[in-house]
Amino acid sequence: ALDSIGGYLSINDNATLQNFTGLDNLQTIGDYFEIYNNATLQNMEGLGSLHTVNSFVRISYNDNLTSLSGLSALDFIGGELNIHGNPALQNLLGLNSLHFVGDDIIIEDNISLQSLSGIENIDPATIIHLEITGNLSLSFCSVESICDYLYHLSGSHFIQNNNFGCNSSGEVVLSCGTLVDCYSKGITFSSQEEIDLFGLLSYEDCFEMSNDVIISEAEPGNITNLNGLIEIKNIQGKLKIESNESLPNLAGLDSLSFVGDNFEIINNNSLFSLSGLGNTHTISGKLKIENNDNLQNLTGLDSLHYIQGNLLIKNNQSLASIENLQNLDSIAGYLVVAYNPTLTSLHGLQNIAPQSIQSQIPVNPDIAIYQNPELSTCHVTSICEAIALPQTTTNIHSNAPGCASLYEVEVACPNIVIISTDTPKKQSLHVYPNPVHHTLTIQSSATQSIQLYNAYGIFIKTINLSEGQNTVDLSHLPQGLYLLTIQDGTSIKILKM
Structure with a gap:
């Protein structure tokens, strides 16, 4: 055989x-x-x-x-x-x-x-x-x-x-x-069918994704909604929504409260708003919103309080408002607002703690605002207080009048800004005129010494004050921003014209 x-x-x-x-x-x-x-x-x-x-x-x-x-x-x-x-x-x-x-x-x-x-x-x-x-x-x-x-x-x-x-x-x-570990190696959704299937399978134990989630269509125009992702509450890794031609909003991510790494929204040409992110309060990485041609506002980010990284808003051709960031309390990195041709105001950023706007990379300035041709309002509270800090570095140019340079933003900011990390104390000085051309008058409630610094934190001189009215000649100083630092750590911003 x-x-x-x-x-x-x-x-x-x-x-x-x-x-x-x-x-x-x-x-x-x-x-x-x-x-x-x-x-x-x-x-x-x-x-x-x-x-x-x-x-x-x-x-x-x-x-x-x-x-x-x-x-x-x-x-x-x-x-x-x-x-x-x-x-x-x-x-x-x-x-x-x-x-x-x-x-x-x-x-x-x-x-x-x-x-x-x-x-x-x-x-x-x-x-x-x-x-x-x-x-x-x-x-x-x-x-x-x-x-x-x-x-x-x-x-x-x-x-x-x-x-x-x-x-x-x-x-x-x-x-x-393989869903028992909720995609420990991460998951990429490349089609509407995959998103729908995730929703149909309805894995109740997988509300927390243990690694990266990427939403990026393989075939242009295929992904039109994110409704199948409604069960996701937390993403421990990064979330990237990139290159989806027909996605109008982010409805379907309504349960998402936390992103454990970077959150990037890039190259979504039909994205009109960010509605669907109403429960997202924390991003433990950077937030990058870039190259979304039809994005008009940041509706959906109203509950965002913390970004533990950089905030970048760049090259969004139709973006007119960022007011929906009004509840953002802090970031832990640098701020970039650039190449947004229809953006007129930075209202929405006013509540960010100024001390939190700080680049972790020496070559990157803390605040970069440039090439926004309609942007004339940059003097929101957070920006004014941040640029008054001696250590803050900036790159501000090529925006509309009022925000075309650091000097213009300084002029537009309120004349006196108190900056202190401690509980504010009763101010012991009254300073005028401000802005000042030649002679500054300082009314002091006590005999004391104060220090004068320029905008880069370089010490210029000590000014000894007596109780009552004092005059200080500043005519020899170039125009720009200066800080008078009091012994309790409070600083008063002076603008020299």
């Missing part, structure tokens, strides 16, 4: 062959095994002893093949597994003993195939590449081997043109049983 073949076995173009009865003792094939164009072949019965094929296995163009039953002993394929163009095949049951495939797995153009059940026991580490395409009825791909290959190994793959649930790698991963 034939129990092994040292070379290849090719069975093709047999018009009346229905199964392989007669090969019952065949155990090994030394080269490839090809089953091709057998019009009446229905199953693999007769190959029950075959356990090893040392090269590829190709099962193609068998019009009436409905089942792979008969291959129950097959354990090892040394090369590629290719199942292609079998229009009646509905599943892969029969390959349940297969553990090793030494090359690609290609499952293509099997129009009646509904499930990949049967290949769940393949060791994913042996797979070189995976292609699942053109199987129009295939909706169940989330067998263990495929899940592990895609999710844990991030293997090379090409998955498309199958039925919903198996139409992309994202859909497959979403259907996999």
